[in-house]
Amino acid sequence: MELTLWTYEGPPHVGAIRIAASMRDVHLVLHAPQGDTYADLLFTMIERDGKRPPVTYTTFQARDLGASTAEKFLNTLQAAYEHHQPKLILVADSCTAELIQDQPGTLAQTAGLPVPVVPLEMAAYSRKENWGASETFYHLVRALLSNHPNTSLQAGSQERGSRPPRVNLLGPTKLGFRCRDDVREITQLLESVGIDVNVVAPLGAGIDDLFRIPEADANVCLHPEIALTTCGWLERTFKQKTIKTVPLGYGATRDFLQELADVLDYPIDIDRVSQCRLPWYSRSVDSTYLTGKRVYVYGDGSHVVAMARVAQREMGFDVVGLGTYSREMAREVRAVAAELGVEALISDSHLAVEQAISELRPELVLGTQMERHIAKRLGIGCAVISTPAHVQDYPARYSPQMGFEGANVLFDTWVHPLIMGLEEHLLHMFRDDFEFNDSAVPSHLAHGDGTLKEVDAGDVAQGNQSSLLWEAGAEKELKKIPFFVRGKAKRNTEQYALDRGLTAIDIETLYEAKAHYSR
Amino acid sequence: MTGQVLASSAADVSGDFQPQQERGQRAVFCGLTSIIWMHRKIQDAFFLVVGSRTCAHLIQSAAGVMIFAEPRFGTAILGDRDLAGMADCHEELDRVVAQVLERRPELKTIFLVGSCPSEVIKLDLDNAAQRLSREYSGGVRFVSFSGSGIETTFTQGEDSCLTALVPSLNQRESDQPHLLVVGTLPDIVEDQFRRLFHQLGIDCVEFFPGKSSTELPEIGLNTQVVLAQPYLGETLRALQGRGAHHIPAPFPLGVAGTAAWFYAAAAAFGIPEGRVEEVLQAPRARATRALSALRDELAGRRFAMLPDSQLEIPLARFLALECGMTPVEVGTPYFDATVMQAEIPLLPAGVSWIEGQDLDPALDRIRSARPDITVCGLGIANPLEAEGLRTKWSIELLFSPIQGFEQVADLAELFARPLRREAKLEVGEWS
Numbered sequence: 001m002e003l004t005l006w007t008y009e010g011p012p013h014v015g016a017i018r019i020a021a022s023m024r025d026v027h028l029v030l031h032a033p034q035g036d037t038y039a040d041l042l043f044t045m046i047e048r049d050g051k052r053p054p055v056t057y058t059t060f061q062a063r064d065l066g067a068s069t070a071e072k073f074l075n076t077l078q079a080a081y082e083h084h085q086p087k088l089i090l091v092a093d094s095c096t097a098e099l100i101q102d103q104p105g106t107l108a109q110t111a112g113l114p115v116p117v118v119p120l121e122m123a124a125y126s127r128k129e130n131w132g133a134s135e136t137f138y139h140l141v142r143a144l145l146s147n148h149p150n151t152s153l154q155a156g157s158q159e160r161g162s163r164p165p166r167v168n169l170l171g172p173t174k175l176g177f178r179c180r181d182d183v184r185e186i187t188q189l190l191e192s193v194g195i196d197v198n199v200v201a202p203l204g205a206g207i208d209d210l211f212r213i214p215e216a217d218a219n220v221c222l223h224p225e226i227a228l229t230t231c232g233w234l235e236r237t238f239k240q241k242t243i244k245t246v247p248l249g250y251g252a253t254r255d256f257l258q259e260l261a262d263v264l265d266y267p268i269d270i271d272r273v274s275q276c277r278l279p280w281y282s283r284s285v286d287s288t289y290l291t292g293k294r295v296y297v298y299g300d301g302s303h304v305v306a307m308a309r310v311a312q313r314e315m316g317f318d319v320v321g322l323g324t325y326s327r328e329m330a331r332e333v334r335a336v337a338a339e340l341g342v343e344a345l346i347s348d349s350h351l352a353v354e355q356a357i358s359e360l361r362p363e364l365v366l367g368t369q370m371e372r373h374i375a376k377r378l379g380i381g382c383a384v385i386s387t388p389a390h391v392q393d394y395p396a397r398y399s400p401q402m403g404f405e406g407a408n409v410l411f412d413t414w415v416h417p418l419i420m421g422l423e424e425h426l427l428h429m430f431r432d433d434f435e436f437n438d439s440a441v442p443s444h445l446a447h448g449d450g451t452l453k454e455v456d457a458g459d460v461a462q463g464n465q466s467s468l469l470w471e472a473g474a475e476k477e478l479k480k481i482p483f484f485v486r487g488k489a490k491r492n493t494e495q496y497a498l499d500r501g502l503t504a505i506d507i508e509t510l511y512e513a514k515a516h517y518s519r
Numbered sequence: 520m521t522g523q524v525l526a527s528s529a530a531d532v533s534g535d536f537q538p539q540q541e542r543g544q545r546a547v548f549c550g551l552t553s554i555i556w557m558h559r560k561i562q563d564a565f566f567l568v569v570g571s572r573t574c575a576h577l578i579q580s581a582a583g584v585m586i587f588a589e590p591r592f593g594t595a596i597l598g599d600r601d602l603a604g605m606a607d608c609h610e611e612l613d614r615v616v617a618q619v620l621e622r623r624p625e626l627k628t629i630f631l632v633g634s635c636p637s638e639v640i641k642l643d644l645d646n647a648a649q650r651l652s653r654e655y656s657g658g659v660r661f662v663s664f665s666g667s668g669i670e671t672t673f674t675q676g677e678d679s680c681l682t683a684l685v686p687s688l689n690q691r692e693s694d695q696p697h698l699l700v701v702g703t704l705p706d707i708v709e710d711q712f713r714r715l716f717h718q719l720g721i722d723c724v725e726f727f728p729g730k731s732s733t734e735l736p737e738i739g740l741n742t743q744v745v746l747a748q749p750y751l752g753e754t755l756r757a758l759q760g761r762g763a764h765h766i767p768a769p770f771p772l773g774v775a776g777t778a779a780w781f782y783a784a785a786a787a788f789g790i791p792e793g794r795v796e797e798v799l800q801a802p803r804a805r806a807t808r809a810l811s812a813l814r815d816e817l818a819g820r821r822f823a824m825l826p827d828s829q830l831e832i833p834l835a836r837f838l839a840l841e842c843g844m845t846p847v848e849v850g851t852p853y854f855d856a857t858v859m860q861a862e863i864p865l866l867p868a869g870v871s872w873i874e875g876q877d878l879d880p881a882l883d884r885i886r887s888a889r890p891d892i893t894v895c896g897l898g899i900a901n902p903l904e905a906e907g908l909r910t911k912w913s914i915e916l917l918f919s920p921i922q923g924f925e926q927v928a929d930l931a932e933l934f935a936r937p938l939r940r941e942a943k944l945e946v947g948e949w950s
Contacts, residue, residue, distance in 0.1 A: 001569075001595045001611035003618050010576040033635045035549025035668025038577045040898025050905030052898065056879075059545040062669040065639075076544065083879045095571035096635035096669070099602070124571060125599045 006350045006370050008325040008388055012122040013094045014039050015132025019140065020090055021053035022173045024206040026140070027086035029077050031069070031104040032094035034059040047175055047394050056080035058097075070102040074111060077104075081113055087207045088144075089117045090136065095124035118143045128348075130225040130300065130326065133173060137202055138229045144210050145237070160217060165264040166196035167243065168216045170231060171223030172203040177303065177387045179203055181400035182222065186247060189403045193268045195260065202226075214238045218263050222246065222402070224302050225326060248306035250278045250314050250407040276404035278411045282314060290316050293418065296362040297322040298345070298353055298371055299386025301329020307366055307385050308336050310410055321345070321360045323353060350374075361487070364418060369393070381417025468494050469504040477507050492517045536863045536872075538854050543877025546896050547827055547852050549668030550676025551634065552581045556917060557677055557728070558591040560703045563627040564732040565619055566592040568666065569612065569644060570634030581897070581914070591626075593619065597636055608642055609650070616651060616661075626659060628732035630680065633665035660732070662687070672852040674750035674829050674917065677703060681728060684735065685757040691739030696788055697723045699736055699763065701755070702748030705920035712747075712771075712923060718798045719785050738763055743787045745780065747771060747922060749862075750829035752855040767861045771922045772830075772930065773837035774806045783861070802924035809928035810841065816935045818843030820891040826850035826876045827896045827913040832862050834894070834916070839867040842931055846870040847890045850881065892934060907948070909937040 013030060017039050020028040030036070037057050043049040058076045060069045081089065091108040105119020118139055122132055169186060172179035180203070187197050198216035199209045213219075213234065218241040221231045231242040241263045247256035254270050261268040281287060295317040297308050301324045311317045323345030324333045330346045337344035345356050354374045357365060365375040365382040369390045375382035384393050385401070400406040470478070481489050489510075496513035497505050551574055554566045568574050575594035595615040601608050612631075620626060629651075631644045644663035651661040664683035666676040681701065691697060698721050700712065709726050716724045725736035742763040746755060749770050759765060768783035769776045778799055785795045822844050824831045831851040838844040850873040856863075866872075873881075885893055885903065892909045900910040911934055921930040 001597060001601055001608070001615050003593055003615045004572075004575045004596050005590055005593045006579055007572055007575045007594075009572075010580075011572040013573075014576065033549070033668040034545050034547060034672065035551070035577060035635070036573060037544075037546045037896075037898060038548055038552075038580055040546065041896075042580060044899070044901040045897050048901060050901060052902045057544055059547075060669065062638075065669065079543070079879070095573050096639055099636060099639045124573070125597060125602055128572065 004350075008348050008350070008368060008370065009129035010039070010042075011095055011124050012127045012129060012132025012135070013092050013124065014042070015129040015134070016090060016092050016120055016122060016136040017043075017053050017055050018129075018133045018173045018175050019136040019202050020055060021049070021175075022202040022204070024204070025087035026090060026207070027054045027056065027080060027084045027088075028090040028092065029073075029080050029104070029108065030055055030057050030092055030094055031073050031097035031102060032057045032059065033096045034061050036094050036096075043174060046389075046391050048391070049174070053174075054084060054086065056084070060097075065100070069097075069100055070104075070107060073102055073104045074107055077108055077111055077113070081115070086115060088115055088140075089113060090120060090140065091117060092120040092122050092136075093124070094122070098122065098124050116143065131328070133226050134229050137170075137226060138233060141201075141210060141213065141230050142233060144207065145213060145234075148211070148214055148238075164194050164196050165217045165266050166198040166215070167260070167264075168198050168213055168219045168240075169200045169222055170219050171221060171225075171227030172200065173223070173226055174203065175387065176203075176223060176226070177300075177385070177389060177393070178399060178401045178406075179223075181398055182402040182406065184398070185400035185403035185405050186220070186222065189247070189253070189257075189273070190260075192273050193257065193260075195264070195266070214240070216240060218243055218260075220260075225300055225328065246302050246306050247402045248303065248406065249310035249410065250274075250276050250404065252306055252309065253403050253407065274404060276407050278314060278404075278407040281408075281411050282316065287316070287415075290415070290418075293317045293364055294320045294360070294362040295364045295366060296320060296357050296360055296371075297385070298324065298357075298365070298367040300324060301326035301333055303386040305329070305332050305336050307410075308340065310407070311366065311414075312340060314407070315411070315414060317364070320362055321356055323347065323356065364414065366414065383413045383417060467503065468497055471504055471506045474505050474507050474510050477510055489514070536856075536859075536866070538851070538872035538874040541850075541873050541875040541877045541881070543875075544879065545672075545852070545876040546825070546878050546898055547876065548581055548673040548896070549577065549635070550666035550671030550673065550679055551578055551632065551668075552673050553666065553676030553680065554578060554592050554632065555582045556703055557680060560730065561628070561728050561732050562591075562730050563625070564591065564630060565623060565626050565628070566630045566632055567616065567619060568592065568594040568632045568634055569637045569642060570594055570597065570632075571636045572596050574634045574636075591623075597640075602640065609647055612647055613651070613654075620655075620659065628660045628662060630683075631661060631663040632676075632680075633663065633667055635667045635669050638665060638667045638669060660687075672829075673827060674748070675852075677748070678751045678753050681751060681754040682757045684728070685738075685754065685761060688735050688738045688761065691737035691742060693737075693739075694741060695723055696741045696743065697725070697737075697739070698784060698788070699738070699742050699744045699758070700724065700726045700747050701744055701758070702746055702751055703728060704747050704922060708920050708922045708926065711925055715781060715798060715802070716784070719781070719788075719790055719795060721784070721788050721790070743784070745784050745787075746858065748830075749833055749858055752858045755858065765857075769836070769861045769865060770830075770833040772833045773841045774803060774810060774924065774927050775841055776833060776837055777806070777922070777924050777927070778803055779861070799924075806924040806927040810931055813928055813931035813935050814842050816938060817931060819845070820938065821845045821847050821888075822934070823847045823885055823888065823890040823893045824849045824851075824913075825881060825885075825893065825895040825899065826852045826873070827894070828917055829853075830913070830916055831894070832859055832866070832872075835870070836862055836865050836867075837930070838934065839870075840865065841927075842934070844934075847888050848873065848881075848884060850874070850876060852876070892937060909941055911937060 020026050021043050040052055043053045058073050060072055064072050091105050108117045172183050199212050219231045220243040221227050234240045235242055243259050245256040245259045247253040257268050257270045295311045297304050304324045308319050308322050312319050319340050321342050325348035334344045350370050357374055365371050365380055366385045368386050368388050372382045399409050493510050493513040558566050631648050633644050648661035648663040662683050664679040671679050727736050738761045740762045743766050744758050744763045745766040766783050766787045769779045771777040771780040831849050835846050835849045839846055848871040854874045894911045894913050897912055900912050903910050920926045
């Protein structure tokens with residue numbers, strides 16, 4: 001048993017629904033108790049889908065447990081087929097149905113439906129949403145393509161001749177982060193270098209599209225959480241190479257193009273197509289104030305890996321900590337953390353993330369909607385970079401994260417919650433201004449989440465070396481130090497004083513200590 | 520039609536009202552959803568769901584926004600290890616409870632809330648609650664109830680919770696007649712009702728649930744119970760089992776409904792009708808005035824309700840009788856004749872009343888009837904909107920003050936706004 005206040009991922013069957021909802025022609029029959037239909041609102045409310053996801057739930061109740069839930073499943077399956085007329089049916093258990101062991105997958109396969117039935121095992125008590133989506137996509141693709149004629153060919157080595165190279169974009173789904181816009185951005189980018197997009201899946205794909213997957217020269221794994229398993233199988237089965245660089249950020253997008261060029265043995269003039277404002281915006285003098293801003297990064301594995309790089313190397317921030325709820329990506333995230341010399345938090349406990357953020361006192365949090373709430377509470381600016389996300393992170397405007405336009409969007413989005421350069425200086429110069437101080441919000445966010453909030457006196461008092469006396473002048477001076485380093489400055493000064501056998505701290509001690517520790 | 524007439528004609532009619540039964544796919548939340556408003560109402564309690572990740576995801580998704588600084592609910596998520604051996608589960612639960620109390624030492628009550636998985640594996644939470652109550656005796660009380668989807672729908676979770684609290688209500692010794700208003704009400708409505716009861720001369724009024732889980736109302740042979748919410752049948756029966764008397768009344772929705780509700784309560788306390796008339800006159804006139812403009816917007820419009828919150832029957836009565844709207848089809852998750860006995864005589868004729876649900880055929884009927892507005896759950900609203908049909912989320916009816924005279928216009932406004940919006944927008948086709 002594990003205590004959870006908020007969960008980052010839903011159960012695995014929600015991942016299965018995401019795959020079904022992303023596609024055409026597919027219907028999921030889910031053996032589930034009354035109540036599990038809440039999953040509909042994730043799609044229709046959060047992503048504003050104009051259609052219910054293609055799911056029929058058996059919604060069994062206590063009275064059905066006494067009779068036959070298996071029969072209820074078969075009736076629901078038949079009714080769902082007749083009403084929705086899909087080309088393929090997925091069948092799964094939700095957590096409760098898994099316990100009553102009706103084996104709906106087996107039942108459905110023997111029900112004599114005129115369309116293929118793909119049974120799914122969702123492992124509700126050990127796995128989560130992204131795993132469920134990944135498994136569903138994998139089983140769906142495998143079921144359709146196992147008998148594909150290309151399996152006997154050395155498909156990857158098929159001669160391209162003079163035709164342009166073509167790739168599949170695999171992984172984008174409903175309820176993914178900005179998938180709609182990322183697909184458009186990456187498709188345009190590939191077109192601009194003369195590479196055709198063969199199939200995008202699961203988002204927007206029909207069954208016929210999945211049959212065409214083997215016709216591509218390589219698979220672009222846009223979302224490893226969803227598509228890496230499938231890409232691995234396609235690589236083994238059809239000798240299709242996997243493009244693994246996720247094009248999130250300016251540098252990663254260039255690396256992505258380089259990987260395509262190498263894998264496809266196809267020349268790409270990367271400099272010509274690298275039309276992006278991020279490099280200049282980041283170099284422009286106005287951005288100097290971004291240097292060394294303390295940033296915490298948390299989200300799904302692939303976004304955290306990519307965003308940490310953008311934050312550190314393209315924005316010039318200092319990543320002071322990072323973490324992920326994707327245990328599957330723990331190794332990659334740890335590697336990035338090691339490179340940055342920080343600790344990686346591999347945990348899906350909202351409370352652990354909250355603790356890490358409050359201890360590190362970053363000036364900006366790049367996280368999920370949960371971190372937005374943590375940041376709001378702590379008075380820190382926040383930008384959302386990963387699922388789970390709320391309705392405002394499915395914006396009306398074109399707002400990709402991937403590719404060169406995506407890098408522009410990242411720059412704008414991350415700078416927005418921060419206090420601008422000169423305003424920050426003035427705040428530090430005139431600390432006692434009654435309406436313009438470090439607990440005030442940035443002037444362009446009058447009702448927004450301020451990024452500098454006065455730390456509770458108690459926070460600073462923590463770890464107080466009680467034998468030391470702070471003279472009034474020194475204490476006042478301490479308050480002029482920016483809040484996010486104030487606690488550290490206080491501790492350092494006290495340690496410095498103790499080491500030298502001092503009993504009182506005056507302004508001189510404060511600056512002596514500052515000089516000592518800045519070496 | 521006066522409230523007094525409504526109240527007195529209510530008791531003897533029911534029997535012949537039989538909604539049509541439907542079985543099939545249901546798009547209704549489970550009882551765990553009640554925790555969203557109950558954990559805000561009862562301020563010294565924590566709701567610990569013992570269930571799966573689905574349970575945790577459901578509650579946070581239904582709450583829609585993460586507005587709570589620190590929610591007073593959480594889920595003890597069962598894992599493979601818990602399912603392997605039952606003995607372990609109780610130790611694990613103890614550990615999780617200790618974790619909750621370490622974070623929130625001020626808690627007075629922890630509700631152990633059963634879920635579909637905990638019911639199916641027959642995890643005995645009643646037993647666990649008793650055991651934990653003994654262990655933490657004097658400090659924290661543990662009460663268990665089920666919010667599972669196999670046993671409860673949406674609002675029924677509150678019924679199940681309050682029913683579980685009834686045995687711990689103290690026996691009332693006083694001879695003074697005593698009114699117990701049952702069902703979570705917004706604080707502002709509770710205050711308004713308390714003032715009106717006071718003016719009527721009923722001073723001994725208690726609300727259940729209240730803000731505190733330890734200061735529960737007493738109950739005795741001279742306790743009169745009036746329901747403020749239409750989903751509390753089991754709670755009512757448990758209270759009757761403790762000797763309380765039920766005051767059948769329409770629900771306090773709309774001017775007539777609220778008046779009838781007060782008349783019924785006053786009659787049970789022997790308060791002369793003239794006095795009731797006098798006390799209710801001003802708020803009633805005010806509410807009628809406030810409603811009149813909205814009535815003009817709503818009259819003649821057709822509405823449908825898909826089963827969701829149990830509020831469907833009294834709301835349909837209000838929309839038909841007081842707003843001049845025409846019900847096309849009204850579905851309700853389940854029908855409780857005792858709870859609804861005073862509503863039934865008021866219901867308009869020629870309406871298709873449905874108990875239970877079969878979602879796909881129900882949506883097909885809505886598509887062909889094309890009502891002006893459909894009251895439905897969150898999952899279905901946008902799909903209907905995209906087909907050019909206006910909707911009202913039923914969950915909003917649970918999250919906003921809609922009961923009582925002062926809220927009548929607010930209630931009508933919830934239905935008028937989508938229609939007004941449609942008239943206002945010039946953005947091409949709805950979808």
